[in-house]
Amino acid sequence: MATFGVIVFPGSNCDHDAYHAMKHVLGCETKFLWHKDTDLSGIDFLIVPGGFSYGDYLRSGAIARFSPIMQEVVKFAEKGGPVMGICNGFQILLEAGLIPGAMMHNHQLRFVCKNVFIRCETTDSLFTGSLEKGQVFDIPVSHGEGNYFIDQDGLKSLQDNDQVLFRYSDAKGELTESANFNGSIDHIAGITNTGRNVLGMMPHPERAMEKILGSEDGKPIFESILNSLSVA
């Protein structure tokens, strides 16, 4: 059974959410990893959680990429190790150069916390292998800088290489303008790298794991990951 590592930066605040989802809801072996640590031995899957690492006063994720553990995360990913960055974790992975693009302030220039719908765009990844293409998930978002941007060449490359894993849609899976609430280019909610082992996504599937919290739609995403890991 795979062991999950959840990185704790000063200012991480969804570290406990990810830990609870993996450890208590899904029953996986899960460990916290302190940002000053550099030992990733025994970890099969890394989660870079949400929050405000180092306060994010400069630009989200801009400081965290320099932390000791991130140097190891980059090596881990370059060797093909699976890494999932959620929200601030996505921002950190962008800053660390593990996935392409950049994050701007939401187009309305306000923080937005609500449940949105995201659509699975491809099943060709270890994160989405057990999902269905076009499947729609009801997942919370909670961020001020989630307006994903990439230049036209970069976007074309993402599209050509099937690197977009999730897009913001409406409940029926339509890519309506209002569904793209933060103004992300091409409705992008989550992407992978060319090696297809790193995922960055703004929505929080780890907050949608239990019926009592309003949505269990995050579960299939993590179960898909578990399926891929058990096959591997």
Place this chain on the structure above:
Amino acid sequence: MAQPITHEPEVTLELALEHGLTEEEFGWIKEKLGRTPTFTELGVYSVMWSEHCSYKNSIIELKKLPRDGEHLLVEAGEENAGLVDIGDGLGCAFKIESHNHPSAVEPYQGAATGVGGIHRDIFTMGARPIASLNSLRFGSMENPRVRFLLDGVVRGIGDYGNSFGIPVIGGEVYFDESYEGNPLVNAMSIGIVKAGETASAIAKGIGNPVIIVGASTGRDGIHGATFASEEISEESEAKRPSVQVGDPFTEKLLLEASLEALQTGAVVGMQDMGAAGIACSTSEMTAKGEQGMIVDLDKVPAREDGMTAYELLLSESQERMLIVAEKGREQEIIDVYEKWDLHGVVIGEVVDSGRVTYYKNGEIKADMPAEHLVLGGGAPQYVRETKKPAYLEETQNFDIDSLDHPEDHADTIKKLLNSPNVASKRWVHEQYDTTVRTNTVTAPGASNSGVIRIKGTNRGLVAKTDCNGRYVYLNPRRGGQIAVIESARNVVCSGGRPLAITNCLNFGNPYKPEVYWTFKEALGGMGDACRALNTPVTGGNVSFYNENPESAIFPSPIIGMLGLIEDVENHTTTPAIKSEGDVLIYIGADRKGLGATEYLKVIHGKTAGDSPELDIDFEVKLQEALLDAIKGGFITAAHDISDGGLAITLAEMCIFGKMGASVDVAALGGTTHEVLFSEAQSGVVISVSPSDVDRAMTHFAKAGVPAHQLGKAVGSDLKIAGLDSLDVTEMANIHDSVIPNAMDV
């Protein structure tokens, strides 16, 4: 940047008056000290005896509130926040506090540091904050300054709380001209602690080291407490430097480090630094422990060069705490803070002198008995003059029947939905993280109150802030009763049992006899309701001087009610209609009286009449019967009747459920507009599935609570017999767009 206060002027009566002390108070200080205080001492006395720290004009009245109860783990006022037993070996620390004056001049930082301050009050007790609420009051949204304040306050609360990582689960936003120029920003925090692991704000044990931890001390916020103890005026803008600057990241580190430090077992006492900073925390902890303390101010990590003793003692720099440790174990604590990249510096020790003695550059700058400074000790306590305000005669005798009441009630309902007070506050709460920490069962919006589950148990906590200032203005005693009763009713409608309250008492200048009369009456009303509901007062905060150059605010005793849900998975109840065919039933008192209603304000532009009717004993019976029914498992939705009356309750149940309903209110008697728009207390609309109607009717009949079937959920329109149909989607659009349309132009 605040002006440095580097010179030490001669201490005279004039200087004491400038510091906000009275002639009598200055005389008392000289007599008890046996000399004229030094400049530094004068500064310390003036902040410690400010209204904000000493409660000098309120404490005698506060002590009349019920403060005992079976669930209380600490007595009101004993610690930084109330502590209630919630079973399973857990305690819940909770408190509400104001940051009105800072928010009036600097809304973003004022609100942000209000949030930071209240969370510190919770984790200084050893409890981890797990939820927060905000109760906000503003002037009319027509005013651009009000929109500026609302925008800044919401961003301030959001940016601080989102970064700190605590979900907002509830609160309210209310608009009325009376709050123009003096908005209210009251923040509530709720935390959880294992029984036996709480920390106390006490200094004891001779020779024990005193450690300052957290952020450095700068020149921000000097005399913030004194600033909060006077009316807002033209000059207030110049006091912007009295507003502190918040740093949620440091607060987050301080939280994690402080909870970890407590686990070492080396902490004797801990207190956060809020108002009056080092002066307040050192003297209060010392007085509580009945010890003395020596503090070397040269050791305090300072953010700026050349800070004097006066400045270091009075600075309200945020994100700091004071710890008294076991002698010899100070390094264990310092190590924890250093792990989190925070200062931990020994600045003094506990001694047996009974005095607080502050050194700077080897010289004693201030030396006085700790007990002089604190509430319950030397700090003055006053009984103020009271006089019933003249306006009440006029407002209570206002003849509502003489008004020309419009006959198109459907149109009136749309107009009420268009009132910012009734409209959805989605624009506000979407800017707050409401789901972090994965405990939020009902978030702000389509809920009666906020509900969070407690991981590892079946239980949930329910919290609600409430107070209709218009009711208190028009009938202070009943308004005070309703503030408590209504918050409890909301907790019950969510499936919880009310346990205890915290309160934030926002009033005008206590030296005005009319204001003080209102204050006393409102507190009396709160006491009546708390006794009837068996929900003691665990603490809170008093904010006087909420006036602008034109007038005082509506008297606003904001209640923060805490409740417990025994089975959070099955008992949590929301207002949304769940299924087509569900039967809507009104339970409660007669719907009569239009005084003090949102209807009068919106349709007739009047703040008049008497506050809504309330029979407290009946209300208690209603709440008990409803909670029993919810636990019985046959209630599919419940929504209490408040602003806008029965009509708005029905409209919201449809809007939240995205479903229509067909109802007839004739069974309730009275004229249609009165039944629809009265805000009479003790009214709730519930829904049950058709097969449970008999069971429900029998249940409420047995309990002595009148119940009337109104109709059922059906279609996509709200059809009230005798009125034009109201399309639910259209109502939802009105309800949802009022605030965004005003703010995002």
